[in-house]
Amino acid sequence: MEFLLPLTSLIVLEIILGIDNIIFISILADKLPENQQNKLRYWGIGLAMIMRLALLSLLSWILKLDETLFTIFDTNFSGKSIILIAGGLFLLYKSTKEIYHKSELAEEQPLHTSKKPSFRKLLMEIIILDLVFSIDSIITAVGMVNELWIMYTAVIVTVGIMIFASKPISNFISKHPSFKILALCFLMMIGVSLIAEGFRFEIPKGYIYFSMAFAFFVDVVQIKTVPK
Template sequence: MEQIIALLTLILLEVVLGLDNVIFISIVAARLPVHQQKKARRLGLILAMVMRLVLLTVISLILKLQGDLFTVFSMGISGKDLILIAGGLFLLYKSSTEIHHKMEGEDGDTSKKIKANTFADVIGQILILDLVFSVDSIITAVGMVDELWIMYAAVVVSVGVMLFASEPISKFVNNHPAFK
C-alpha cells in the first residue's frame, strides 16, 4: 500500500511540475512551421522521457554520494550542488535571452512564426529545457522513495499525460501570448 501511495504521489508531482515544461516546449516548438510543431512536441517529450529515465538513474547514484566533491571558500560542494548550480545558470541564461528578444522586438508579431530554427535545433532545445526542468522533480522523487521502478513508472505516466495535454496547452499558449 505504501508503494502505491508513493507512486500516485510521484505521478501527481511529475504532472504538476511538468506543466511548465509543456508550456516552454510549446513556445520552442512554435518556432517551427505549423506542420512540424506537433511532431516536434511529441518527439521532444518522448526523447525527454528517455533522458529523464537515464538522468533519474544517474542522479539517484550521485545523491547517494554524501561527501563533498571539493570545497570553495570553505564550503563543501556536492554532486547535488553542482546539478542545481548548472540548472540555475541555464535558466538564468535562457530567461535573459528570451527577455532580450521580447524587449528588442526580435520576435515581432506573435502571429508570425519564426522559421529560422531547424527541427533538430528545436528538439535539442526541448531536451535541454526538459533536462533543466526535470532536475527538481527527479531530486524530489529520489528523496521520496527508494524503489527506482516507482520513479520510472511515475515518469512514464507523467510524460504520457504531457503528451496528451501538449496539444491543447500549445493552442492555448499560442492564442494567449501573455502566457509566453
Template sequence: MDSLVTLAADPAAWVALVTLVVMEVVLGIDNLIFIAILTNKLPAHQQQRARVIGIGLALILRLALLGTVAFIVQLTTPIFTAFGHGFSWRDLILLAGGLFLVWKATKEIHHNVDPDPGPDMFDTKTASLGFASAIGQILLLDLVFSIDSIITAVGMTDHVPIMVTAVIIAVLVMLLAATPLSNFISRNPTVVMLALGFLLMIGMALIAEGFGAKIPKGYIYAAMAFSAFIELLNIMARNARKKAET
C-alpha cells in the same frame, strides 16, 4: 514477479505512487512551459513533432536515470567548496540550467519587446537549423529537470517500480497537455510574456538552489498560480470588451 504483486497489494505503495505522480506532474510544469514557448516559434508543421520528440526525450532520460539511481544519488556529494558552500555535480547542473533559462527567457523577452529584433533563430528560411536547435535546447533542459525529478523520486520512495510508473504517468500527462498549452499561449500573446516571466523566476530559483539556497517550490508555484489567475481575468475582460464592441 511476486515482489511486484506484493507491492501492488500494499496500500502504502499506492499512496506513494499517487503522491509521486502529483509531484512529478508539478515538477514537469517548468519543462512543459519551456517546450511550449520554444516549439511555438517553429513552423506550424514542425511544432507537434518537436513537442513529441522533446517530451519523448524527457521520458527516455528519466527512465535511463532511474537505471542509475545509485549514481544519481552520488551527484549530491560535494566535489569542491567555494564561498563557504560545498558544490556537488547536481549543484553545477542546476546552475548551468538556471543560467540557460535566464539567458533564454531574457533573449525571448527582448525579441518580443524590440520593434526590430533582427532575424530570428527560428526563421522559416532556416527551418532545419531551427528545428535541430529547438530539440537541442529542449534536451538540455530535459536533462536538468530529469535529474531534479529523479532525485525527488528517490527521496520519496525506495521502490524503483513505483518510480518508473510515476515517471511514465507524469510524462504522459505532459504529452497530453503540451499541445493545448501551446495553442493557448499562441492564441493569447500576452501569456507569452507571463510564461517567459515564469521561466526567469524558475531560472533564478535553480541558480539559488545551486548555491545552496533552497527556495520552497510551493512559494514558486503559488506565485505562478496567482499570476496565471490574474492573466485569466485579463483575458476574460478583453473577451468581454470585444463582445460588447460587436
C-alpha cells in the same frame, strides 16, 4: 495497496516539476511551422521520459551527484549543484532572450527578417533542459520512495499526462501573447530558483507556483474584463 499513496504523491510531484518543461517546450515549438510543432513537442517530452528512465537505471551514479565535490566560502558544491546552476543560467538566458524578441526586437524588426531556428537546434535546447529537470526530478523522487518500480511507473504516467496536456497548453500560450510573456517570466523565476538551489539556498517551490498562479488569475480577469 500501500504503494498507492507514494505512487500518487510522486506522480503529482512529477507533474508539478513537468509543468516547467511543458511551458519551455511549448514556447520553443511556437517558433516552428505548424506542421513541425507537434513533432517537436512529442520528441521533447519523449526524450524527457527516456532520459528519466535511463537515469533511474544509473541510480547509484545519480546519488553520487549529491555528494560534495568542493567548498567555496563555506558553501558546499556537488555535481548536482553545478548542473542546477548551469541549467538555471541557461534558462535565464533563454527566457530573457525570448522576452526581448517578443517586445523590443518585434518593434525593431516588424517584418521578422531574422533567421528562423531549425528543428535540430530547438531540440538540442530542449535536451539540455530535459537533463537538468530530469536529474532534479530523480533525486527528489529518491527522497520520497524506495521502490524503483514506483519511480518508473510515476515517470511513465507523468509523461503520458504531459503528452496529452502539451498541445492544449501550447495552443493557449500561442493564442495569448500576454500569457506567453507571463510564461517566460515564470521560467525566469524557475531559473533563479535552480541557481539558488545550486548554491544551497532553497526557495520553496510553493511560493513560486502560487505567485505565478495569482499572476495567471489576474491576466485571465483582465482578458475577460477588457472590451473587445
